[in-house]
Structure formats: structure tokens, C-alpha cells
Amino acid sequence: MTAELHTAGSGAEVIDFASRRRTPTVEEVPEPELITGRRRKLPTLPAGVGGVVLAAPKNCVCRIGRGTKKGGDTWGHWVREKGHRVERAKKTLWWAAGTLVVLAWTAPFGIIAAAVVGLTAAVVAGAPAKTKKSAAASPVEAGGGVAPPAPVDGTSTVEAGASMPTESVEAPTPPTDATTVPVQAPSVPRGGRVPVGPPSTSPLVGRTTAVDVWTEPVRWGIDAYGAPVETVLPGNPGLLTGGVSGSGKSVASHQMLCHVALDPHAQLWLVDGKMLELVHYEDIAHRRLGGPDLDAFGEMVDDLDAEIQRRTRAIAGKTVKITGRNWQQYDAPFILLHVDEIQLFTLQGKEGKELAQRLALLASVCRALGVFISVATQRPEDSVVPPLLCNNLVLKLGMRTEDAAQSNTVLGNGMAGRGYRSDRFTGDQKGAAYFRGEVGDPTALTTGFLRIPDEDEGGPDHVRDIVAHATELRREAETLPVADNRPPRADRLEVASDALDAMEEAGVDRMSRVDLAAAMGWDEEELRSALTRAGVCSPHPLAGVSGRGWYRKDLAALMR
Template identity: 25%
Template sequence: MTTAPHPIRQPNLSLRKEPAETTPAPVEGTVVKHQGEIVKTNDASWMRSKVAAVGAVKDHAVSNKLYAPWVGRGYKNLARRWVDGFRDDYPQMIRSAKDELKAAKGDTDAEAHAKKTIKDLRTDRREHQKWHAIKSCLWGAAGVAGAATGAVVGGTLIEAAMGAGAYIVGAYHGRPEPEIAAIPELRHQEAPREASLLGEETMRRVLVEAGVVPEKRAEEIRGIGIPRAEGPGTGYTVDLPSGIPASDAIAKAEKIASALGVHKDWTDLAVDRGKGSNASRLKVWMSSEDPFDVVRRSPLLDHSGVINTWRDGAPLVFGKRGNTIWFRIRETSFLVGGATRRGKGVLLANLLLATAKDPRVNVRIFDGKGTGEHNPFAPLLSTFVKKNPERLALASRALIEDMDRRADFLDEHGLDKLTEDLIEQIGGVELFVVDELATYTPKGTSPFADEITENLSQLAAVGLALGIILVDLTQVPEVDVIRGRLRQNHTGRAAMNTESAMASNTILGDGMAGAGHDASKIPLDQPGRTVLATPDTGVVAARSFMVEPEEKRVVAAEAIEIRREAGRLPGQWQDPIEAKLLAWTGVSSAAGGERGNGRITRVDLLERLEILAKSTGRGNVTNAEVFAAFAATDPARYGRKDGETDAGWAGRVGKVIRDQIEAAGVELEVKRVPAADGKRGQGYLLEDITAARNG
């Protein structure tokens, strides 16, 4: 990477018509025939021209004081060029990278990328300067050695020749630059049909063509820094002429993309709100290919340990630039909609991966589809229910009643909203998920539809300050499914592909499709593509990270252990919501109920043991696993008492279960069986349980 030693200048060009054909004038002077024979004319003008040329040279030298001023200027120019070569473009590139770092404040991925860029540029600069100095020293040493040799060996004549040479070199590099007229402006340039390289000249043409800047003010557009690599594309920042806000350019994003020769989805425009910026500073990003035509795995699949979803959030999706977009589990209720099989479940899976590993979050899921999609998370879910409108009405009612307790708690602490340091004291953050509103909210679907809609609306409106986060999903984005008040109270929205612009507006808000945010235009071959709108991100295009079913089980297994160590698995803590549900219905829905799959029905002891033994995949179930599962659904009977030791709790619960087996009149022996960690402990074999049931 080097800079040109001289500015590149272009000659003046002009176009003229050829003159009409006339009789050629006689040729004077010396003419060379085709065969090479010289024919002399009688004209001696060639002698006069030589004399004139010598006189002109003499006059030029005298008028310029024998070029003495040129010599000093020449060596000054050479010194400046050496310094420019030593510094190269690195200071400007480092300043641009620092500006990028300031602008990326709050975006972890972008900040890390900018810091790495600054570090790499500084390393490259040191290497460049080292070799530049080495080469300069070598050439300098060679020159000094040659001059010394000539002075010692060659005598006065050689010294005079070297002095004259040095004088000529200085004069040559100090000669005045010739005046060159400006090149006439070329108008009506045709935009390239492929991705343009971003730069000041390109952006002048693009912003004029898009109608953002009048042509007469194009020269006022100024580039800030240099184009820089950002993810799969290139970023550049420009200042628009005064009086033209950057928001005017954003409103014409489609035309700007067309002028750049790409699709709108391949570009990103934003007002630069960094330090020292202004309302006319525009950040431009573009890619030469579709940035969402790629599948990315969730970063949580390679993560281990606890996640702070209150402070850091959950990595749900990635943006155009390949950046991870995080959703913080605080102060934002979330509405997700789109056509069937368009990626809503994958987005929710990413949310569950993160919140499962944050033991302070009480995750409650009401699944209106009834599939096994969320089963891997069942053992850690505070509430898990499938296709049961009555229980959703009761659970939302219980949570609304619990809001009074939470409000009193904040009142005692003199706060108007929950803060992170009080999460554990208030009982954790509530994540209340309704996966498929169409099962529960349309009028006529059940006697509880109106109550469910009203309860969810209250939770979305009032619960945020109290640490209650509502997440609603639907594949039927219609107004009778997402009624007005319920929709209005969701401050976060995500729209996957929809059947129409009207359906897109139902999710994102009225007028959003007309403003360029139309989810019905999302390509069908990119499931997980979404238009995301949250207070933290604004309205952005994104795509969900990919999560396979087996990958859910791996992360859920780690999350279960995290919660077990924190004492936050169902049955390990006093859950006021499930306590109410158990009192009202006589059955618990913690960890998916007695069957562990969200279908809340009563089962007998042996059937439940059989379900547990099958769920381990080992053909057995340990006493520890039985005790934990029973405590989750009936903590009053099987849960740990205050002050009870591990051994005391296991002995008491074990006796209760043995008494029930004996009362059932069956024989079922406790045997040593392999546990999940490979060790052996007491428990039951699946074949023994099945035989006892069938006997």
C-alpha cells in the first residue's frame, strides 16, 4: 500500500470537426523519402530554429535565476515525499477505524471488529515503516559511498559533475507544476450494472441520481475517512450538503440501492449518531451479494456457563453485516408473527436457549400447537402446558394477582421499576410465552378467549416494570387473533414472511409496509428472515440463527445442571404461580406436569414412573430423578422442607413413594441402576416398572 509520488494529472481534451478537404500546401524543410534517401530543399529555416531554441533556453534560465529557487524547493519536495512514504495512508486509516469504534458503542461484535482493525493497522504500520527506513538507509549509504569514492578518486572534474547532477536533481523536482485546465464535467453517466465501489465520487453520483441531493450541490458531498470492510460488505460515511438531513437519504433507500446497482436488502443506511457527528452525516453499507443467503448456527451452541439475559440479552438473530443482534430480557414485550414454517419457532428456540441458562428467569410456555417442539426444555420450565385454554386463563390470572406482590416489593424499595440487583429477591424475571395465539384468543375458540386476551393485554402493559416479559407468537397475523389493545402493548415486533402487506402491518404496525418494511416481500427460500423492530435496534432486517432439535437437547441438559446448582429447577423453590394453579386445579403444570410433556392430566404412580424411565433413554430412572420430578409437580408433598438435609429429604420422599407402591398392591424393587453421569445409584428399571403395570 503506497501513495503515488506525484498527483496524477490528465491532459486537456477537445473535440473538433475535421476541416474540409483542400489542396495540400507544399512541404518545406527536410523530407525523408520512403526508401530513406534525403532530399534537401533550398530553405535554411532549420538553422534559424536552432539558434532561436538556444536563445530561448538562455532566456528561460536567466528569468528563473538559473533555477536556484527550484533547487531548494526540489529537495523540500523530496523530503516531504519521503515522509509521506514513511507514513503512508496508515494515520488516515487508523483515524477512520477509531471513528468506527466510537460509532459502534454498544454493539459488542462491531466494537471487537473495530478494535482488531486498529490493532492490525498499527502492526502493519510498524512493519511498513521499518522496511521503508531500511531501504532508505541502504540507498543513502550507497549514495554516500559513491560520492566519497568519486571525490577521492575522480578529482575536480568528477566533483563538479556530481555537484551539477545534484543541482539538476533539485531543480527538476522543484520545477513549477504546469497549469492544467479542469476537465469538463461529464454528465448523464450511466450507473454500473454491478455493485459499485463505495467512495466519494460514487456517492456523489448515487445521491444525485436518487434525488437526495441536487446536481448543482453534488460537489458539497464529502466522504469521511475511507471505505472499510464490514462483515460481508463495505461501509462508508459521507456528509451531505448543509440543510439536507441524512434521514432524507434513508427515505429513498430503494432508489439509492438501484443507483448502486444492488437490491435494497443488500444495503444499509443509517444516521451517524456518533460523537462529533451531525444530522447530515450518513452511514452507508452495501454488499455485492445477498447477506442473508447464508445459514448461521446459534453462538450459544458453542457456549458454556451461565448467561446474563438481563444485562447482555439473548442472541436471537444476525443482521446484514453478519453482526449478532441481542434481545435483552427486560422492559420489552415481544410479538412474533408470520406464515407457517417461516421461522418463528427457530427464533423462539434461540430465546429459550439463552433464558434456559439464566437461572433467574422463570420460563413459562403455553404451547397452542401441541407438538414436541419444546419438550427438551420441559424439566427446567416453571410452567409448561399444551393446548389448554382454561389453564392459560388461570395462569395469566395468577400472574396478574402476583403483580400486586411485585408492586408492593418495589414500593418498599422506593423504585418504579425492577433493577438487576433485586431480581432474586423479587422471585426472578417472568418470561411468559404463548406460542400460537390463534389457539387461544379469537372469539368463539373457547369460553376463555376474552379473559385470555384481557389478561395478556394487562401483562404486556403493566408487567414490564415489574419484571414480567410477555412473548406472543402466531402464524395467523389477523386482527381477531392479535386484538388492538394486545398488539399495541408489545413494544418489540418481529415479522417473518406474511401473505400480504396488511398481515405485515398487523404485526409491525400500521403504515410500516408503506414505509418500506413489508414482511410479505421476504424471500420464501430464507426461513427465519424477519423484519425486527425493538427499542434497542430500531427497524432492521435480520435472520434467525439455526438450531437443530438435537442441539436443543444438548443445551437444555447443561441448563438443567446450571439451574440445579442454583436451586432454581421446578420443585427447588417456592413458585407462587404454580402454587395457585395447584390449589385451584389440584394438579401441577411445573416441568410439563406429571407426564413431563405439557399435557396436564392425572396419572397413577406406576404410569408416571414409566414415563420418567422412558424419558432418560437409559431404560431406567434413578431415585434422585424420581424425587426431583415428583417435587416439581407437588412440592407440598415431595419438596424439600426448611432445614431438611439431602439425606433426610431423600429418606422421607423415598418412604412416601414405597408406601404408595405397596398400597397399589404391586411388587417393584429398588435396584442399582446407571445414572446420567455413568455412576450407579438406587432406582428402577423400565422393564420392572412395565411388568408391574401389566401385572
């Protein structure tokens, strides 16, 4: 302990720097106030009724001031809050104008009543908040003093103070390794670049053996720790895939489609909204729709509903579900219904939304029946994918989205607030996605790579090679689909080629179905049916042409 002696005039004092206390010497005769350390206080209001009468106006004025300020701050925050500022300002002006009109109409009693109500509300709002003191107050706080600073030599504060009680109080010891609770770093990034797994080639590349879709999981990708993220499709009702154009949504869908294609007994029911993404599976798909034709899509949904009802009746009264061991007994092979770019159907009005609702209801009952529904869209919004469909498709694959609202549509409400935001994926993170299963939190990963070259590019086409192996497996198992009501490919191309020739002779790039049928010498309904079976989209409105018809690019897409 270090102490120094200071003299001032006729007196002297000893200052202890460890305890910060002054000890007067014998020569000094200090005043009582220096010994007690008490400060002089201002005169207080008298006690009793008189004190209450004097304090009431002061408290009332303070409450009115605090309440008025709180009301003004609340109104200011409400007006300045992001979104709909103009509407809020207009509402404020309307309220103010309406209040002035009412006060002028009911003056003077209305003004008096409004003043009384306003002052009462201000007094109530300006009431001071009551804070509860902690029960575990420190001894220094309980005594009203100031805690002395900790000494530098490691001794406890109580031992260092000369005038403190002489009780032995041990200084708290730091916890040992056995009692230390580890604090893990948050795994959810609150901003910046989302860590994902390393790029990897799909394990389906080069595979020639068959897949058992009932037991083998689909590999969605690799997470940030290098571990594969996989799921077995049967037993789950469906998958929702959402992401902007160029985020890798199509490649992620091909992972699942190629996996199912390699099972020679599984059935592919495909709805190709853009008529470009699913052309590889044309020869092995049991049902395929090319183009946003609502009527044809409705027929496919009807057929799926009828198949689900048949399977339900087959297992009725039995505590079983369709599995890999009994699907042959009930003639119920695994069915994958994949709808690519569902917004092309749901944005066509009431009929499209009703079909989406029907899909949602089918997804709620198909879990135990060996049916899996997959939906992909580049516009994951509530107006495109109804909330009921989002909830029933329990598997989520969220690619890069535009904002947090779209991320919540795919991954589920509240996920963006917890840090799982697919809009934070950057453009150079190819194949980055959040995968969310039926339970647990989303996992950031990078989907497997499948190369699909353009027409002018060389190199291997992974999807085409996998589908070629799948075709051979299905040919050996005699499960290649029979094209019902669909002409051979050569005939289909011939119909589209004749239509293109008719447009070229007319010198236009679009024609209504009436004009096109007349130019080709066909009946209008027969031409529409032939082009629909060939894979051309249904007739749609054309710019500058009366009636529905086709563009040249609609027909050229089939030729490609």
C-alpha cells in the first residue's frame, strides 16, 4: 500500500492512493462536513398535504411535456418510416382537416372537450416509467456509496480499503476449462457474402447403372463443410425451387430429373412452360406438355388426381403406404410431376390459380402414395405460387432471389429475419442455394454441376448422355412409354415445318390460327390439335393481329 503525507497550512493529511481515502493527522481540526462527506441538500417541499398541493402542478406540467413529446416522436417515426410515405402524409392532412372542421362546428364546447382529452392523454402518456430494482444489488450500491477501484496487485478491493470491514472476501476466480461454456460463432451470416460449398460435378455424370429411387437419395449439392446434402424423394410430398434467371435453377432441377430418369420403373410427368428446358426427356417422359397450355395442363392434373384416387382406393383399409417393396403389388410406380416456370400458368387468370390450388391439395395427400410434385419458378411471389402450395411442398431449394420477400416465399416465412436470405447470394456464386428439408434450418450449398452446351458450343452434354443411358435402361426393362395420341417425331416436325413455310410465303412472322389454317388448307381445330400434339404452345394473343395464333419463334422452338 502506498501513502504520502501532504501538508497544507497548519494541518497535514495522509492520502492512501489504494483506497482513495483521506486520513487527517492530529494537528488538523477539520470541519464535520469533511469527516462525514455529506453534501448540503436544497430545501425540500413540506411534507403532508401542503407538499402534495405544491408538487401536483409541477408533476402535471412535466407529464404534459413528456406526453406531447412522445406523441410527436411517434407521429414523426410513423410518417418517416420507409414505404407509403405519401399516403401517410395524406392521411395526416385529412385527419387534421377533419379535426379542424369538427372543432369549428362544435365550438366552443368541442374545443374545450378536445383540449381536456388531449391534456389527459398527454398526462397518461407522460407518466414516468417505473423501473424495478434488481434484487441482487451489490453491497456498495445498497449502501449508497461508490465502489472503489480494483487494486493493481491482484488483491481484493475489500482487503485494500483501510476503512472497510475486515471480513475476508475472496476475489472471484476465473472459471476453469471444465466449467467454461463455449460460445459458438453464429452460423447464420447477418450480412455480406454467404459461405457455400465448393463446386463439384454431379455424381450422375458417367453413371450407367440403374438408380433405385425408393432408397437412393438425390444429391442436391455440397455444403460449406464439404458434406453432401441429400434427400430420398419418396415419403416427401414435393419440392419448391425458386430463383431468378441465371441463378442455376434449371441445373438444379436436372439433378433431380436425371436421378429419377435412371430408375427404369419411375415415371416422369413433365410440364415445360418455356418448351426449352425439358426437351432432353421427350422420349422417356410418360406425360409431357410443351408450352403454357392451360387446358392441357388441366387435363394432366385431372389424370394425376385420378391416379392418386386409384392408389388411395387400392390401399384403403390397410395400414400401409406405397414403398419400394410393395409398389408392384399395387401397380403404383413412383411418379414425378415437374412443372417448370409455373408462373406461365398461374398468371393466366383465375383458371391458372385454381390449377395451382389443385396441385396444392394433391401435394397434401400424395406423400404415402409414391407421387412427388416439383414446382420451379423464377418469380417466387405469393401472386405466382399460392401460400397453400408453398406450405405443402415441404422441400425448399432457394437459389438467388431479388429480395428478402422472394426468399421468404421459397424458404418459408420468417427465414429472412433469422438470417437465411437467398437474396444475399452474389452473381458469381454459381449454383449457390439454400436447401431446407421438412425439419431443421436451411443449409447453404452449391448444387452439382451438369454441363448443357449451347448449339454453337462443343464439349460433352451431361444431361443428354445421362438420358441416353436412361433410355437404354428403360428399353431393357421394357418400360419406355408408349406415345399416346402423339404422332412420330418426323410427322410432328413436318406439321411445324409446313406452318413455317406458310408464314414465310405470306411474308409475316405471326399469323392467327384462322389465317394459318386457311393458308395451309387445314381445318382450324385440326391444325390446333396437331400443333399441340407436336409440342407447340397453344394459340395466344398476338400483337397487331386479330385473334389468337402463333409467332414464328413458337414454331421454330420445336424445330430446334
